Amino acid sequence: MTSNIPEVVILRLPLYARVLRGLADRGEDVVSSQRLGDLLHSTPAQIRKDLSYFGRFGKQGRGYRVDHLLRELRQIMGLERQWSVILVGVGQLGKAILTYGGFAPQGFHVVAAFDSDQSLVGTSVGSLTVQASGELAETVKQHQPQLAIVAVPGHACQSVVDMVVRAGIKGILNYAPHQAQVPEGVWVRDIDPVGALQSITYYLKPNGS
Amino acid sequence: MTSNIPEVVILRLPLYARVLRGLADRGEDVVSSQRLGDLLHSTPAQIRKDLSYFGRFGKQGRGYRVDHLLRELRQIMGLERQWSVILVGVGQLGKAILTYGGFAPQGFHVVAAFDSDQSLVGTSVGSLTVQASGELAETVKQHQPQLAIVAVPGHACQSVVDMVVRAGIKGILNYAPHQAQVPEGVWVRDIDPVGALQSITYYLKPNGS
DNA sequence: TGCAGTCTGTGAAGTTTGTCACGAATTAGG
DNA sequence: CCTAATTCGTGACAAACTTCACAGACTGCA
Ligand SMILES: NC(=O)c1ccc[n+]([C@@H]2O[C@H](COP(=O)([O-])OP(=O)(O)OC[C@H]3O[C@@H](n4cnc5c(N)ncnc54)[C@H](O)[C@@H]3O)[C@@H](O)[C@H]2O)c1
Ligand SMILES: NC(=O)c1ccc[n+]([C@@H]2O[C@H](COP(=O)([O-])OP(=O)(O)OC[C@H]3O[C@@H](n4cnc5c(N)ncnc54)[C@H](O)[C@@H]3O)[C@@H](O)[C@H]2O)c1
Numbered sequence: 001m002t003s004n005i006p007e008v009v010i011l012r013l014p015l016y017a018r019v020l021r022g023l024a025d026r027g028e029d030v031v032s033s034q035r036l037g038d039l040l041h042s043t044p045a046q047i048r049k050d051l052s053y054f055g056r057f058g059k060q061g062r063g064y065r066v067d068h069l070l071r072e073l074r075q076i077m078g079l080e081r082q083w084s085v086i087l088v089g090v091g092q093l094g095k096a097i098l099t100y101g102g103f104a105p106q107g108f109h110v111v112a113a114f115d116s117d118q119s120l121v122g123t124s125v126g127s128l129t130v131q132a133s134g135e136l137a138e139t140v141k142q143h144q145p146q147l148a149i150v151a152v153p154g155h156a157c158q159s160v161v162d163m164v165v166r167a168g169i170k171g172i173l174n175y176a177p178h179q180a181q182v183p184e185g186v187w188v189r190d191i192d193p194v195g196a197l198q199s200i201t202y203y204l205k206p207n208g209s
Numbered sequence: 210m211t212s213n214i215p216e217v218v219i220l221r222l223p224l225y226a227r228v229l230r231g232l233a234d235r236g237e238d239v240v241s242s243q244r245l246g247d248l249l250h251s252t253p254a255q256i257r258k259d260l261s262y263f264g265r266f267g268k269q270g271r272g273y274r275v276d277h278l279l280r281e282l283r284q285i286m287g288l289e290r291q292w293s294v295i296l297v298g299v300g301q302l303g304k305a306i307l308t309y310g311g312f313a314p315q316g317f318h319v320v321a322a323f324d325s326d327q328s329l330v331g332t333s334v335g336s337l338t339v340q341a342s343g344e345l346a347e348t349v350k351q352h353q354p355q356l357a358i359v360a361v362p363g364h365a366c367q368s369v370v371d372m373v374v375r376a377g378i379k380g381i382l383n384y385a386p387h388q389a390q391v392p393e394g395v396w397v398r399d400i401d402p403v404g405a406l407q408s409i410t411y412y413l414k415p416n417g418s
Numbered sequence: 419t420g421c422a423g424t425c426t427g428t429g430a431a432g433t434t435t436g437t438c439a440c441g442a443a444t445t446a447g448g
Numbered sequence: 449c450c451t452a453a454t455t456c457g458t459g460a461c462a463a464a465c466t467t468c469a470c471a472g473a474c475t476g477c478a
Contacts, residue, residue: 006435010411014404019388032455040388044455045437052457060456061444077407078414085406092305097402099301102386106403146413147406171409173402177227177311179249187412189405193306193382194315195223196398197294197356198286200380202219203396204355205287215465241425253425254467261427269426270474424475435464445454 005053012050013077015040020070032063082107084145086169088160089152090115090130093175097149098126111143116156133163140167147171154178161188214262221259222286224249229279241272291316293354295378297369298361299324299339302384306358307335320352325365342372349376356380363387370397 019039023031033044040047051057051069054076058064074080085103087094090113097103098113115121116133123130131139148164150157150172157176164172165186172188174180177195182188228248232240242253249256260266260278263285267273283289294312296303299322306312307322324330325342332339340348357373359366359381366385373381374395381397383389386404391397 008435011408013411014401014407015388017407018386018401018404022387034455043437045439046435048456049436049458056457058456059444060442061446061454063455076411078410079407083406083410092308096301096305102403103406106407108403108406147409149402171406171413173405173409178231179224179228187409189409191400191402191405192223192227193358193400194311194317195227196382196400197292197312197317197380198223198226198288198315199220200356200382200396200398201287201292202222202285204380217465243425252467254469255465257425257427258466265427267426268474269472270424270476272425419478421477422475423477424473426471426473428470429468431466431468433464433466435462437462438460440458440460441456443454443456446452448449448451 009050009053012042013073016047016050017070017073017077020066020073023066024070028066030063031066031069033058035063079107082109083147084109084111084143085147085149086111086136086140086143086145086164087113087149087151088115088133088136088164089150089156089175090117090120090125091151094151095125097151098128108147110149111145112139114139116152133160136163137167140164140169145169147173149173149175150180151175218259218262221251222282225256225259226279226282226286229275229282232275233279237275239272240275240278242267244272288316291318292356293318293320293352294356294358295320295345295349295352295354295373296322296358296360297324297342297345297373298359298365298384299326299329299334300360303360304334306360307337317356319358320354321348323348325361342369345372346376349373349378354378356382359383359385359389361385 019036033047036047037044057069057072085108087097087110098110103110112131113125113128114131114133114136120130121132148169150160152160154177157174157178158180161172161180161182165182170186173191174188175191177192180188228245242256245256246253266278266281294317296306296319307319312319321340322334322337323340323342323345329339330341357378359369361369363386366383366387367389370381370389370391374391379395383397384400386401389397
């Protein structure tokens with residue numbers, strides 16, 4: 001079954017979920033597509049259309065029940081279960097990721113961390129002990145994590161990606177400034193702050209917008 | 210002049226530039242749209258069309274001169290000049306950003322860092338001394354930075370964004386998990402690793418793809 | 419020089435994505 | 449109960465984006 005739901009829609013779902021979480025925190029029960037659109041810099045029609053790919057979650061004349069819609073979205077994104085994540089590259093950024101409290105509440109648990117630097121191996125960061133890259137395959141076999149976060153320098157990115165893919169990982173969050181090549185069936189998302197800034201400066205140039 | 214170049218195209222330019230940089234590093238002189246397409250998980254036609262929005266940079270029968278195209282792209286994105294950046298929020302992530310060596314080579318210079326935590330103010334991180342948030346407006350007036358990186362907790366994001374916008378900043382790179390509201394003419398790009406993972410898990414669910 | 423092979427730039431065609439607008443469900447208030 | 453005001457879900461339409469396909473430019477070789 002090759003889904004015909006546009007990928008752009010899938011990319012918006014986490015945003016919807018995040019805003020709904022905010023509304024829930026502020027104790028709001030019900031939200032209209034109009035209101036959501038305002039909060040998301042989107043349009044009511046866009047939001048209703050996106051949601052309609054997955055079912056009918058709202059009520060005419062009223063809107064969407066915040067907690068209900070949030071639960072549905074989490075279900076759709078596969079977040080009703082816990083996901084195990086490994087981290088490769090425990091440098092500055094890797095350490096920030098390991099101590100970051102934002103993953104666990106969403107069901108993402110970093111279960112192991114790897115680095116090729118022998119002086120880091122064996123040290124503790126957060127609640128984990130850094131392991132040698134060589135142990136990766138074995139550890140993956142044990143824990144069966146589904147996701148990997150790659151935070152190594154650009155030149156090491158491809159070999160690390162190859163390694164985690166060989167170990168059976170199917171989803172990769174890549175912080176390195178390198179466009180990794182992966183086989184069919186493996187999903188990669190890149191985090192690229194420099195690129196993000198560069199796409200802003202285009203518009204800030206005197207004759208930009 | 211309201212440009213009619215699609216924003217998706219602008220978002221791809223940094224990617225093109227990054228891959229070209231890689232090719233230049235490996236000493237490659239010329240590259241075809243075919244080859245670029247392979248490296249970028251894109252198509253030759255897409256790349257030629259994208260570039261054609263800005264001019265004619267290639268040569269039939271040969272391809273694009275790597276260094277020439279890279280220079281042109283940097284020119285287009287407004288990277289022929291230096292950009293000054295301020296950072297707000299010097300926590301775990303903020304510190305990683307301050308010591309990160311990836312911004313400067315692309316022309317982005319972090320010129321000041323701010324935090325509301327008095328115990329951080331006055332301490333040194335990298336080559337900067339952390340300043341109190343209250344000094345932000347004054348410092349912006351002096352240095353005239355064009356960009357801000359926001360790395361504060363989600364609940365503080367909107368007020369920080371309001372503050373930097375009031376100070377005259379027109380481009381914001383936001384790491385906080387919050388969809389900030391900004392006035393017309395201000396550009397925001399969000400970095401959202403959790404959202405990126407969530408959009409992967411959609412496809413990894415048993416019935417995902 | 420001529421010819422086969424390569425590769426760009428670009429209109430036109432095709433596909434995907436976003437917006438519109440309206441029927442139907444729901445609510446609130448007389 | 450009836451009416452006015454909301455707001456969803458959705459097919460039809462429009463806009464945006466991607467792919468196609470080919471003329472024309474360039475290379476290398478005999
Ligand atoms: N620091 C930031 O704010 C930041 C922001 C965005 C992107 N990045 C990117 O994230 C990556 C990491 O950045 P950083 O600042 O943490 O760099 P860093 O040099 O501090 O850390 C990199 C770590 O990766 C390890 N490593 C290198 N090769 C490896 C391999 N083959 N296997 C396992 N581990 C290996 C190194 O030993 C080191 O500990 C870089 O690609 C950088 O461009 C960093
Ligand atoms: N650490 C990560 O790997 C990571 C990854 C992605 C996103 N984030 C996000 O980045 C942000 C920062 O993360 P962190 O791990 O560095 O958190 P942190 O708590 O270590 O740092 C936050 C800093 O912001 C400061 N701050 C709070 N309110 C402020 C205000 N009004 N003005 C100025 N400074 C203020 C705090 O004093 C603190 O120093 C968070 O929103 C987090 O969700 C972090």
